[in-house]
Amino acid sequence: MTSNNQVLEKVIIKFAGDSGDGMQLTGTQFTNTAAMFGNDLSTFPDFPAEIRAPQGTIPGVSGFQLHFGSVNIFSPGDFCDVLVAMNAAALKANLANLKKGGTVIVNSDGFDPKNLRLANYFDNVSPLTDGSLEAYRIISIDVTKITKAALADSGLGTKEIDRAKNMFVLGFLYWMYNREMSFTIKFLEDKFSKKPEILAANIKVLHAGYNFGETSETAPTRFTINPAPMPSGIYRNIMGNQATAIGLIAASKKSGLDLFLGSYPITPASDILHELARHKNFGVKTFQAEDEIAAICSAIGASFGGKLGITTSSGPGIALKTEAMGLALMLELPLLIINVQRGGPSTGLPTKTEQSDLFQAVYGRNGEAPIPVIAAKSAADCFETVYEACRIALEYMTPVIFLSDGYIANGSEPWRFPNADQLKPIKVEFTTELNSEKFLPYKRNENLSRPWAIPGTKGLEHRIGGLEKQHETGNISYDPENHEFMVKMRAAKVEKVADSIPDQTIDNGTEKGKILVLGWGSTYGAIKGAVIEARAKGIDVSHAHIRHIVPFPKNLGDLLKNYETVLIPEMNTGQLKSIIRDKFLVPAIGLNKIKGMPFATSEILVKIEELV
Amino acid sequence: METTNTTTPAMTSKDLVTDQEIRWCPGCGDYSILKQVQTVVPELGIPREDIVFISGIGCSSRFPYYMETFGMHSIHGRASAIASGLKATRPELSVWIVSGDGDSLSIGGNHFIHLLRRNFNVNLLLFNNEIYGLTKGQYSPTSEEGKITKSTPMGSIDHPFNPIALALGAEGSFIARSMDRDPVHLKDMLRRSNAHIGTSLLEIYQNCNVFNDGTFELFTEKSSKKEETIFLENNKPLVFGQNLDKGIMLDGFKPIIVSLENGKYSVNDLWVHDESDLTKAGILSRFFERPVDGTGHLPRPFGVFYENNRACYETGLNDQIEFAKQKKGEGSLDALLKGGETWEIK
Numbered sequence: 041m042t043s044n045n046q047v048l049e050k051v052i053i054k055f056a057g058d059s060g061d062g063m064q065l066t067g068t069q070f071t072n073t074a075a076m077f078g079n080d081l082s083t084f085p086d087f088p089a090e091i092r093a094p095q096g097t098i099p100g101v102s103g104f105q106l107h108f109g110s111v112n113i114f115s116p117g118d119f120c121d122v123l124v125a126m127n128a129a130a131l132k133a134n135l136a137n138l139k140k141g142g143t144v145i146v147n148s149d150g151f152d153p154k155n156l157r158l159a160n161y162f163d164n165v166s167p168l169t170d171g172s173l174e175a176y177r178i179i180s181i182d183v184t185k186i187t188k189a190a191l192a193d194s195g196l197g198t199k200e201i202d203r204a205k206n207m208f209v210l211g212f213l214y215w216m217y218n219r220e221m222s223f224t225i226k227f228l229e230d231k232f233s234k235k236p237e238i239l240a241a242n243i244k245v246l247h248a249g250y251n252f253g254e255t256s257e258t259a260p261t262r263f264t265i266n267p268a269p270m271p272s273g274i275y276r277n278i279m280g281n282q283a284t285a286i287g288l289i290a291a292s293k294k295s296g297l298d299l300f301l302g303s304y305p306i307t308p309a310s311d312i313l314h315e316l317a318r319h320k321n322f323g324v325k326t327f328q329a330e331d332e333i334a335a336i337c338s339a340i341g342a343s344f345g346g347k348l349g350i351t352t353s354s355g356p357g358i359a360l361k362t363e364a365m366g367l368a369l370m371l372e373l374p375l376l377i378i379n380v381q382r383g384g385p386s387t388g389l390p391t392k393t394e395q396s397d398l399f400q401a402v403y404g405r406n407g408e409a410p411i412p413v414i415a416a417k418s419a420a421d422c423f424e425t426v427y428e429a430c431r432i433a434l435e436y437m438t439p440v441i442f443l444s445d446g447y448i449a450n451g452s453e454p455w456r457f458p459n460a461d462q463l464k465p466i467k468v469e470f471t472t473e474l475n476s477e478k479f480l481p482y483k484r485n486e487n488l489s490r491p492w493a494i495p496g497t498k499g500l501e502h503r504i505g506g507l508e509k510q511h512e513t514g515n516i517s518y519d520p521e522n523h524e525f526m527v528k529m530r531a532a533k534v535e536k537v538a539d540s541i542p543d544q545t546i547d548n549g550t551e552k553g554k555i556l557v558l559g560w561g562s563t564y565g566a567i568k569g570a571v572i573e574a575r576a577k578g579i580d581v582s583h584a585h586i587r588h589i590v591p592f593p594k595n596l597g598d599l600l601k602n603y604e605t606v607l608i609p610e611m612n613t614g615q616l617k618s619i620i621r622d623k624f625l626v627p628a629i630g631l632n633k634i635k636g637m638p639f640a641t642s643e644i645l646v647k648i649e650e651l652v
Numbered sequence: 653m654e655t656t657n658t659t660t661p662a663m664t665s666k667d668l669v670t671d672q673e674i675r676w677c678p679g680c681g682d683y684s685i686l687k688q689v690q691t692v693v694p695e696l697g698i699p700r701e702d703i704v705f706i707s708g709i710g711c712s713s714r715f716p717y718y719m720e721t722f723g724m725h726s727i728h729g730r731a732s733a734i735a736s737g738l739k740a741t742r743p744e745l746s747v748w749i750v751s752g753d754g755d756s757l758s759i760g761g762n763h764f765i766h767l768l769r770r771n772f773n774v775n776l777l778l779f780n781n782e783i784y785g786l787t788k789g790q791y792s793p794t795s796e797e798g799k800i801t802k803s804t805p806m807g808s809i810d811h812p813f814n815p816i817a818l819a820l821g822a823e824g825s826f827i828a829r830s831m832d833r834d835p836v837h838l839k840d841m842l843r844r845s846n847a848h849i850g851t852s853l854l855e856i857y858q859n860c861n862v863f864n865d866g867t868f869e870l871f872t873e874k875s876s877k878k879e880e881t882i883f884l885e886n887n888k889p890l891v892f893g894q895n896l897d898k899g900i901m902l903d904g905f906k907p908i909i910v911s912l913e914n915g916k917y918s919v920n921d922l923w924v925h926d927e928s929d930l931t932k933a934g935i936l937s938r939f940f941e942r943p944v945d946g947t948g949h950l951p952r953p954f955g956v957f958y959e960n961n962r963a964c965y966e967t968g969l970n971d972q973i974e975f976a977k978q979k980k981g982e983g984s985l986d987a988l989l990k991g992g993e994t995w996e997i998k
């Protein structure tokens with residue numbers, strides 16, 4: 041049959057099902073197909089905290105949200121247009137995030153009495169039939185049954201047949217959104233090259249889904265989302281943790297230093313370890329240490345030896361690393377500490393996102409212990425930001441803290457990746473000559489940075505340690521004047537980093553005005569979207585997003601004073617706000633969300649409107 | 653661990669002395685250990701710049717400041733972890749860890765066992781004085797039960813570690829014991845530690861004459877040393893005693909002391925030490941009773957309990973890198989940046 045075709049600007053689809061339903065794969069495939077087609081997009085996966093949460097229950101629901109469009113997309117979006125629910129629990133868990141009038145595509149087999157009970161729909165009353173979904177458009181398909189029928193003579197077992205269900209849904213969505221299936225077919229061919237029966241089954245079910253759209257009258261409308269106006273160039277899709285790992289390897293290559301990662305697995309940082317472990321042919325060494333302390337200490341050992349020492353973790357692990365961070369700053373060795381933040385405190389919300397480790401990064405050490413802090417704003421931005429973090433660490437001989445969070449770590453977006461030769465070189469010089477009659481390990485250069493003389497360098501044997509040290513000689517010193525001098529010197533060195541960073545720019549809006557929305561980290565997309573909408577409504581509001589938090593760009597204080605109101609949205613109780621108020625005496629206002637969830641654009645927009 | 657290189661002019665122990673004033677208490681056992689290390693290291697033929705001493709925190713951990721090599725005085729308990737990262741990335745260096753009983757067995761216990769298991773080719777000198785020296789005399793994880801210290805006025809109720817047994821349990825590949833008061837033996841054990849390829853654990857009984865004076869007296873003083881100690885030598889029978897008049901035999905798995913004087917047993921009947929025998933090393937490690945009344949207990953062994961050559965972590969790590977490079981070719985940054993699927997927007 042022929043159906044209507046409607047052109048849309050942007051769509052948000054949430055794929056939700058049981059952990060075993062393959063929703064992450066379905067979402068990723070649809071995403072990559074959209075990316076290839078030229079849409080701009082942003083994604084956010086939402087995993088259950090337990091690996092094997094009971095099947096059919098709400099804690100077992102795994103989700104993947106995709107926002108794609110023919111316009112620029114800055115975040116995975118707030119409320120979805122389409123919800124794919126493979127069972128009753130998936131519907132229950134996500135219905136609140138579906139727009140009124142939105143579409144629900146359900147697998148009706150996932151609403152049998154058992155699934156209803158597990159999802160806490162009592163008395164066998166299915167939401168599909170009790171009228172409770174009247175506000176939405178329901179497309180109910182018995183995916184399980186059709187998949188079984190399609191594969192009746194495939195010779196595959198029930199389990200394998202059941203696993204192909206997600207391909208039906210994907211095929212159906214490809215039909216609904218006028219998409220080619222070739223990308224996914226090629227993906228399946230690669231993935232199942234050694235299992236021809238499974239390959240054939242998946243492709244068959246994918247087509248079955250597509251054809252179902254074509255022939256049944258379930259969804260009379262098809263949609264077209266045209267390519268987005270993106271800067272010309274070659275793109276790939278990238279997730280934050282992947283971009284971080286690649287950025288680290290790029291810094292290793294550009295600085296000529298082998299990369300050493302000391303790490304201990306923790307959600308949501310582990311994927312950086314996994315990704316780096318795959319790239320041994322870049323000379324990358326990954327070391328899964330016995331704990332986070334050993335992880336950072338091994339990285340310090342590697343840095344002492346003249347390598348690019350890196351450690352990755354999340355809040356609880358960063359807490360364990362604290363003492364060693366202090367050591368690294370006393371040793372004045374380059375070191376990268378990566379915190380992919382998650383909900384805290386303590387074990388907190390391991391699979392949820394938060395920005396609540398900013399104080400920990402800025403202040404969380406014993407003694408006067410300043411360390412540069414830098415934060416990425418989006419999945420792709422992790423690349424450039426972590427590269428910049430490595431530059432600072434190496435040029436200033438200092439540990440640097442790089443902040444990411446679960447949201448951008450697992451989220452993805454199109455990335456116009458650079459060529460290797462477009463990357464700024466990172467200068468590293470080991471000292472090989474005496475800098476005085478006797479080697480002075482703490483004699484500083486114009487950056488206030490000390491020489492890096494690595495073991496194996498004849499004539500430069502010296503000792504460093506965590507005890508307070510005398511200016512220049514590095515000898516242990518308990519002299520009161522010297523201590524004060526050295527504390528100030530270490531702080532001055534960190535402040536000096538500001539000489540090498542760009543001035544704070546305005547992302548959107550004007551250099552002066554009524555309201556400035558100031559953000560840091562992963563709130564970028566939501567703020568960006570909100571400020572665009574507010575400006576479209578004629579509101580005098582601008583957006584600035586900080587990458588360098590310690591030290592701040594030199595012009596930041598003056599810039600903030602150009603606005604009547606500074607609004608700082610954060611996924612914490614107001615940590616940047618406190619720092620800004622303290623540093624610049626600006627009466628910044630907070631917008632705070634501590635739900636383990638990113639901001640919705642609308643939440644920020646409402647606040648902006650309230651301030652007008 | 654073993655590294656040799658003979659191109660540079662001979663180093664002397666003087667070349668290893670730094671300009672730092674030594675801050676240990678007069679009479680501390682640490683002085684002797686420093687002296688023996690400074691005597692042995694020049695013999696090893698390793699260029700001074702290729703030697704690194706890494707320590708934690710404690711009196712013993714001041715050691716690197718007194719060695720004119722590369723060095724790091726780090727944080728409490730973590731020297732092994734730092735040394736692991738250094739050795740992983742700079743396998744050609746001669747890496748020595750200096751640590752105390754509190755440093756390695758209490759706060760750094762985790763790194764200690766994992767270092768041994770991974771078998772990095774480094775030397776770990778464990779200065780065991782059975783006390784926390786630097787913090788002025790609290791009991792340590794090797795202090796005996798009942799020990800009265802500032803933190804245990806009624807006597808310690810902690811059961812102590814047996815460091816050798818712990819190291820064996822942690823899959824250590826070289827495990828030896830020596831003492832500050834026997835320079836000849838200590839030097840020999842330092843050479844052996846250096847020669848072993850893999851993690852060499854050398855426990856050194858060290859007298860803290862301020863907070864735990866005389867703990868090891870029975871083993872170190874002339875008057876009792878011969879009766880209370882047994883010096884292990886590979887392929888030699890276990891003989892000890894004032895006039896080498898006693899030996900150890902194995903009755904099944906039970907070690908027994910026999911007299912070599914009454915004509916009943918001769919040296920040929922004794923247990924012959926075999927450094928490669930893990931089971932017997934386990935039994936030897938349990939020669940650990942505290943001599944209470946001086947009779948009937950087994951003597952304390954000194955020497956190499958166990959040595960076994962197995963792969964070192966850093967070798968495996970570097971082999972994997974080489975293999976990956978051979979198989980996939982040296983990584984291309986452009987290819988990495990590009991990744992798998994790309995699309996062009998004109």
Ligand SMILES: Cc1ncc(C[n+]2csc(CCOP(=O)(O)OP(=O)(O)O)c2C)c(N)n1
Nearest residue numbers: 709710711712728752753754755784785786
């Ligand atoms: C994190 C931390 N906790 C506690 C201390 C205090 N401290 C310093 S040395 C030490 C114990 C030292 O004992 P040991 O390792 O046996 O060395 P020794 O002084 O006996 O040579 C302690 C508890 C510290 N420096 N750092």
Ligand code: SF4
Nearest residue numbers: 677680711785860861
């Ligand atoms: S306190 Fe004990 S271990 Fe420390 S230096 Fe003095 S004697 Fe040596």
Ligand SMILES: [Mg+2]
Nearest residue numbers: 752753781783
């Ligand atoms: Mg001690």
